Amino acid sequence: MSFKTDTVCVHTGAYHDDKMWGVNTPIFTSSAIGYLDADVVRYPRYYNTPNQKAVAEKLATLEKAEDGLIFSSGMAAITTVFLTLLKHGDHVILQNDLYGGTTYFAENTLNRVGIEFTNVNLDNPENLLDKIRPNTKLIYLETPSNPLLKITDIAAVTKIAQAKNIITAIDNTFASPINQNPITLGIDIVIHSATKYLNGHSDMCAGAMVSTNALTQSIKENAFRFGGSIDANASYLLERSMKTLSLRVEKHNTNAMTMARFLSSHPKVERVYYPGLESHPGHTIAKTQMKGFGGMMSFDIKGNLTDAEKMMRKLKIIKPAVSLGGVESLVCSPVRTSHAKVTAEERLRQGVKDSLVRFSVGIEDPNDLMNDLDQALKAY
Ligand SMILES: *Cc1c(COP(=O)(O)O)cnc(C)c1O
Numbered sequence: 001m002s003f004k005t006d007t008v009c010v011h012t013g014a015y016h017d018d019k020m021w022g023v024n025t026p027i028f029t030s031s032a033i034g035y036l037d038a039d040v041v042r043y044p045r046y047y048n049t050p051n052q053k054a055v056a057e058k059l060a061t062l063e064k065a066e067d068g069l070i071f072s073s074g075m076a077a078i079t080t081v082f083l084t085l086l087k088h089g090d091h092v093i094l095q096n097d098l099y100g101g102t103t104y105f106a107e108n109t110l111n112r113v114g115i116e117f118t119n120v121n122l123d124n125p126e127n128l129l130d131k132i133r134p135n136t137k138l139i140y141l142e143t144p145s146n147p148l149l150k151i152t153d154i155a156a157v158t159k160i161a162q163a164k165n166i167i168t169a170i171d172n173t174f175a176s177p178i179n180q181n182p183i184t185l186g187i188d189i190v191i192h193s194a195t196k197y198l199n200g201h202s203d204m205c206a207g208a209m210v211s212t213n214a215l216t217q218s219i220k221e222n223a224f225r226f227g228g229s230i231d232a233n234a235s236y237l238l239e240r241s242m243k244t245l246s247l248r249v250e251k252h253n254t255n256a257m258t259m260a261r262f263l264s265s266h267p268k269v270e271r272v273y274y275p276g277l278e279s280h281p282g283h284t285i286a287k288t289q290m291k292g293f294g295g296m297m298s299f300d301i302k303g304n305l306t307d308a309e310k311m312m313r314k315l316k317i318i319k320p321a322v323s324l325g326g327v328e329s330l331v332c333s334p335v336r337t338s339h340a341k342v343t344a345e346e347r348l349r350q351g352v353k354d355s356l357v358r359f360s361v362g363i364e365d366p367n368d369l370m371n372d373l374d375q376a377l378k379a380y
Contacts, residue, residue, distance in 0.1 A: 005062065005178065005246050006246045006247075008058065008061045008062055009058070009062070009242055009243055009244070009245045009246045009247075010243045012057060012058045012061045012062075013025075013053070013054040013055060013056070013057035013058035013061070013239070014054055014239075015050045015051075015053075015054050024240075025050065025051060025054045025236065025239055026050075027051060027232050027233060027236045028049055028050050028051055028232050029232050029233070031043065031044055033049075044229050044231060044232070045224060045227055045229045046224055046229075047069050047070070047220055047223060047224075047229055049232060049235075051232040051235035051236050051239070052069075052070050052229070052230060052232075052235050054235070054239050055070045055208075055230075055235050055238050055239050055242070056068040056069060056070050056208070056210075058239065058242055059177065059192070059194075059198070059208050059210055059242070060210045062177035062178075062181075062245075063172075063177045063181055063182075063183055063190050063210045064181050064183045064184055065183050065190065065210035065211055065212070065216075066211070066212050066213045066216070067210065067211070067212070067213050067216040067217075068208055068209055068210030068211065068216055069208065069209055069216060069219060069220055069223055070194070070206060070207070070208050070229075070230045070235060070238070071206065071207035071208060071209075071223070071228045071229065071230055072205065072206065072207070072228050072229060072230045072231070072234070073193070073195065073205045073206065073207045073228065074099075074101075074171075074173065074191070074192065074193025074194065074195055074196075074205075074206075074207035075101050075102075075105070075193075075207065076207050076226070076228025077191050077192070077193075077207030077208055077209045077228070078101070078102055078105065078171070078191055078207070079105055079109075079226070079228075080209070080219060080222060080223045080226050080228055081169060081189060081191060081209050081219055082105070082110070082115075082138070082140075083113075083222060083226070084218060084219045084221075084222040084223075085137060085138050085167060085169075085219075086110075086115045086137055086138060087115070088113060088114035088115065089114060089115075089135060090115050090116070090135055090136075090137045090138075091115070091116045091117070091118070091133050091135045091136045091137065092106075092110070092115060092116070092117045092118075092136070092137065092138040092139075092140060093117070093118050093119075093120055093128065093131050093132065093136060093138070093139045093140065094106055094117050094118070094119050094120070094140050095119070095120060095121075095122045095140060095141040095142055095143075095145070095152060096119050096120065096121050096122070096350070097142070097145040097146065097148070097150060097350060098140070098142050098145070098171070099142060099146055099171060099173070099193075099338075100146075100338045100339065100341070100342075102140075102142075102171070104341075116135075118131050122141060122152040122153075122157065123150070123152075123281075125152070125153050125156035125157045125160060126160075128157065128160050128161075129160065132160075132164055132166065136164070136166055137166065137167065138166065138167050138168070138169060139157060139161050139166055139167070139168045139169075140168075140169050140170070140171075141154070141157060141168070141169075141170045141171070142170065142171040142173075142174070143170070143174075143175070143180075143282075144174045144175060144275055144282070144286070144294060144296065145174075146174065146296075146334075146338060146358075147273075147298045147334040147338060147339070147352060147356060147358040148273045148298060148350070148351055148352065149174075149273045149274060149275050149280070149282070149296060149297060149298065150281075150282060151275055151280075151281075151282025151283075151285050151286045151289075152282075152285075153285045153289070154170065154182050154185040154186070154187060154289055155185045155186060155289065158185060158186030158187055159186065161186075162186060167188045167189065167215075168186070168187050168188050168189070169187070169188060169189035169190070169191060170182045170187050170189070170190055170191065171191050171192075171193075172190045172191065172192055173191075173192050173193045173196050173197070173325070174196075174294055174296050174324075175290060175294055176192075176196075176197040176198070176245065176249050176294070176325075177190075177192075177245075178197075178245060178246050178249035178250070178291065178292065179249060179253070179290050179291050179292040179293070179294050180289060180290045180291070183210075183211075185289060188211055188212070188215060189209055189210070189211040189215060189219075190209070190210050190211070191207070191208065191209050192207060192208045192209075193206075193207055194206035194207055194208050194238055195207070195323065195325070196323070196324050196325030196326075197245065197248070197249060197252070197295070197325040198238060198241065198242055198245065198325075199237070199238050199241045199242075199325075199326075200241050200244070200245065200248050200325060200326055200327055201241055201326055201327060202323060202325075202326035202327075202328065203237070204234050204237050204238065205234075206230050206234055206235075206238050207228075248327065248363055249292065249294075249295070250292065251363040252294065252295030252361060252362070252363060253276075253292035253293060253294060253295065254366075255295065255361045255362070255363065255364070255366050255369065256274065256276065256293065256294060256295045256296070256297055256361040257274075257276050257293065258366040258370070259297065259359065259361050259366070259369060259370070259373070260272050260274035260276055260277050260297055261277075262370045262373070263297075263299050263373070264277065264279075266373075266374070266377060267302075268301055268302050268303075268377040268378070268380075269299050269300070269301055269302065269377070270299075270300040270301065270302050270355065271299065271300045272297060272298075272299045273297060273298045273299065274293065274297035275290070275293045275294070276293030295324075295325070295360060295361045295362075296324060296325075296358070296359070296360055296361070297358075297359050297361065298334070298356055298357060298358040298359060299356070299357055299359065300353055300355045300356050300357075301355050301357060301377065301380075302355070303355055303380065304354050304355055305333060305335060305336070305354040305355070307355070307380045308333050308354070308355055308356075308357055309333065309336075310379070310380040311357075311376045311377055311379065311380045312331055312333075312357075312376070314375065314376035314379040314380070315331070315372055315373070315376045316372050316375075316376075317329065317364060317368055317369065317372045318330065318331055318359075318362075318369065318372055318373065318376075319331070320332060322337050322338075323360075324358075324360035325360060326360070326362065327362050327363045328362045328364070329359070329360065329361055329362035329364060329369055330359075330360040330362070331357050331358065331359050331360075332357070332358050333354075333356065333357060333358075334352050334356055334358055335347065335352065335353075335354050335356070337358075338358075339352050
């Protein structure tokens with residue numbers, strides 16, 4: 001029997017406790033597990049303990065995938081996927097404007113192990129055509145992107161990739177599975193930093209990949225050796241958090257839309273980047289591939305970095321902090337955080353100004369958030 005999203009969030013994957021009849025998955029902390037009468041050898045680093053599998057099944061179902069693996073961080077998921085699919089001599093195409101950690105991994109690790117990469121601007125997916133080489137094995141995207149919420153036409157990319165038999169993977173962290181299901185648009189592998197919306201409470205690190213049974217199995221064979229598995233307590237925390245994922249994301253979506261409209265008309269704000277706004281260059285595509293526009297946005301204030309930081313210090317509810325996707329609203333300056341190591345020239349090319357503020361809109365009352373922003377914007 002298949003269930004709707006809200007039901008999947010609450011129930012799917014839960015381990016049936018036939019000893020205590022508790023409604024929640026028990027936390028199985030053992031790393032030493034008997035094998036004589038077991039069907040398979042279980043061990044946390046084999047990604048096959050009940051707590052890990054409960055989360056993997058819930059997420060795979062939400063993403064319309066067959067199976068998945070849960071990792072100890074988003075970067076563990078990303079690096080394991082890359083180093084499974086790619087070997088010495090292969091080539092990967094990376095969308096511009098990826099998460100900073102992924103870019104550093106490409107620049108510092110891929111070249112060192114003989115894997116070539118090319119960055120491509122996917123505003124027009126046809127840009128892929130002259131970048132694809134005979135040894136291209138993977139195309140990797142991220143939409144909406146950080147921090148300008150650029151939108152890539154997922155179906156257009158997968159159409160090109162499938163015609164050339166190239167695997168596609170996407171970082172779906174910003175959208176969450178509630179707003180976007182890339183597998184239904186032809187993507188092979190979906191990756192999440194579960195640290196963000198999936199957990200949603202800014203109190204743990206986790207990551208995930210979901211895909212077909214076959215691809216998941218081949219990634220698992222490397223994952224065993226790389227050792228980025230998640231422990232039972234963290235798995236349970238994530239499973240518990242995901243029960244409210246759809247509720248939280250719906251509230252993030254409506255709050256963010258309200259904030260985007262409010263900031264767009266604020267005299268101290270130069271420009272707002274939010275895919276839900278008709279003025280956003282990716283709005284039309286976002287409308288076709290997303291069910292909601294998400295809780296992430298950014299805006300340029302009228303002023304410089306000092307002004308932006310002055311404004312942040314005046315905020316009373318919204319916290320200046322790195323990371324995103326939690327119930328609490330956060331702001332940060334990309335030039336001081338995610339893009340601190342990117343050169344000023346390159347930042348300019350990407351459109352990331354010193355006056356840019358990234359805003360992870362939480363689930364607080366929207367009027368309180370607007371009042372907080374208004375008083376802080378007036379105070380610098
Ligand atoms: C945070 C983040 C990651 C990395 O995840 P960690 O859990 O910090 O390892 C990857 N992609 C995106 C889009 C992120 O926001």
